[in-house]
Amino acid sequence: MPLSQRVQALAESATIAVSTKAAELKRAGHDIVAFGAGEPDFDTPPHIKAFAHAHIDAGKTKYAPAAGVIEARQAVCEKFSRENGLSFEPKNIIITCGAKEAIYLAFAALLDPGDEVILPVPYWVSFPEQVKINGGIVKPLLGDESNSFKLRPEQIREALTPRTRAFVLNSPSNPGGFTYTPDETRAIASVFRGTRVTVLADELYDRLRFDGVDYLSFAAVDDDARNRTITINSPAKTYAMTGWRVGYAAAAPEIIAAMSRVQSHTTSGPCTFNQYSMADALRADQSGVDEMRRAYQQRGRHMHARLNTLRGVACVQPTGAYYCFANVRATYAALGVTGSVEFSRLVLEKAHVALVPGIAFGSDDHVRLSFATSMEQIDKGLDRLEKLLGRK
Numbered sequence: 415m416p417l418s419q420r421v422q423a424l425a426e427s428a429t430i431a432v433s434t435k436a437a438e439l440k441r442a443g444h445d446i447v448a449f450g451a452g453e454p455d456f457d458t459p460p461h462i463k464a465f466a467h468a469h470i471d472a473g474k475t476k477y478a479p480a481a482g483v484i485e486a487r488q489a490v491c492e493k494f495s496r497e498n499g500l501s502f503e504p505k506n507i508i509i510t511c512g513a514k515e516a517i518y519l520a521f522a523a524l525l526d527p528g529d530e531v532i533l534p535v536p537y538w539v540s541f542p543e544q545v546k547i548n549g550g551i552v553k554p555l556l557g558d559e560s561n562s563f564k565l566r567p568e569q570i571r572e573a574l575t576p577r578t579r580a581f582v583l584n585s586p587s588n589p590g591g592f593t594y595t596p597d598e599t600r601a602i603a604s605v606f607r608g609t610r611v612t613v614l615a616d617e618l619y620d621r622l623r624f625d626g627v628d629y630l631s632f633a634a635v636d637d638d639a640r641n642r643t644i645t646i647n648s649p650a651k652t653y654a655m656t657g658w659r660v661g662y663a664a665a666a667p668e669i670i671a672a673m674s675r676v677q678s679h680t681t682s683g684p685c686t687f688n689q690y691s692m693a694d695a696l697r698a699d700q701s702g703v704d705e706m707r708r709a710y711q712q713r714g715r716h717m718h719a720r721l722n723t724l725r726g727v728a729c730v731q732p733t734g735a736y737y738c739f740a741n742v743r744a745t746y747a748a749l750g751v752t753g754s755v756e757f758s759r760l761v762l763e764k765a766h767v768a769l770v771p772g773i774a775f776g777s778d779d780h781v782r783l784s785f786a787t788s789m790e791q792i793d794k795g796l797d798r799l800e801k802l803l804g805r806k
């Protein structure tokens with residue numbers, strides 16, 4: 415059956431070959447250390463599970479308005495006010511099926527065929543495909559590794575064209591692990607003044623920052639930034655709720671209305687009792703978040719330090735999220751591999767460690783390792799990598 419050109423243009427996932435191989439080896443009884451997963455190893459906290467049970471029992475099991483239930487939109491406004499210094503009303507908020515759908519709806523609302531979207535590299539895997547599905551053209555912009563992959567304002571200014579419709583800002587970054595400082599965020603915001611560029615600020619990891627690194631939500635820079643920004647977030651990473659498929663976006667009411675129109679004809683929004691449960695999670699005691707954040711920080715420091723002792727490996731220090739994006743290019747010749755997919759396959763077969771090839775994030779010189787796993791697993795995996803690659 416012929417497929418649409420739009421779908422044919424979508425890239426096959428570069429990670430599938432490696433994850434299929436990992437599953438095969440596991441089934442064959444091998445002990446695989448998994449650094450591939452992009453989700454917390456923690457279970458959803460019991461008090462949040464209890465919210466969902468209560469909402470199901472109370473009959474919160476029917477259709478909801480396309481933009482989401484008002485209680486959830488209100489709770490999201492409170493989150494933005496309390497944590498990001500942003501004042502929104504429910505008309506500025508849409509509740510979506512995870513952050514992933516929020517990003518999809520944002521591009522659907524913004525892009526006409528041929529519109530350009532500047533996408534910093536390395537990027538989260540779904541950004542380029544979602545731009546393409548919605549008719550846009552991806553303009554990758556490579557971050558400077560010596561500056562933790564962060565873009566400098568002049569670089570962004572030079573990349574702007576009359577066709578630039580949107581810019582993606584993901585801080586803290588998956589997979590880069592970097593976080594823009596408030597001054598850097600302000601400097602980036604200044605680039606867009608006087609342009610028609612919308613900034614899609616993916617702030618999913620805003621609570622998972624390490625070593626007290628300061629943070630400024632992009633829309634909180636000033637009125638100009640606020641008016642041009644669609645802020646994306648979700649409870650997935652913060653509250654270990656990846657499978658609940660609930661997220662949200664904040665923007666000008668006309669953008670939210672457009673995104674809601676698309677949502678009303680596609681998913682109809684996330685499961686209603688999950689919307690109520692997210693509202694409760696946002697309003698409940700937040701001490702569990704800090705506990706998880708501290709655990710990630712400790713694991714991240716440890717993984718980063720050990721990676722940098724390995725021969726041919728160099729890794730930027732993560733300041734947020736839970737990923738190390740390690741440059742392994744200098745190992746390729748000795749290992750007889752030509753890129754990150756071959757490197758990951760070899761590491762899986764020889765060391766039984768599962769990684770994600772950097773090509774999925776726009777760089778074939780890197781691999782991504784998630785430290786959303788126990789210290790014991792981190793050490794086990796790093797011991798195996800050390801045996802394979804040697805020490806510096």
Ligand SMILES: Cc1ncc(COP(=O)(O)O)c(C=O)c1O
Pocket residue numbers: 452511512513514515538584587588616618647648649650656660661
């Ligand atoms: C940067 C980034 N944006 C969006 C998402 C999607 O999040 P959700 O599970 O809320 O759809 C992820 C998930 O890994 C992510 O890392």
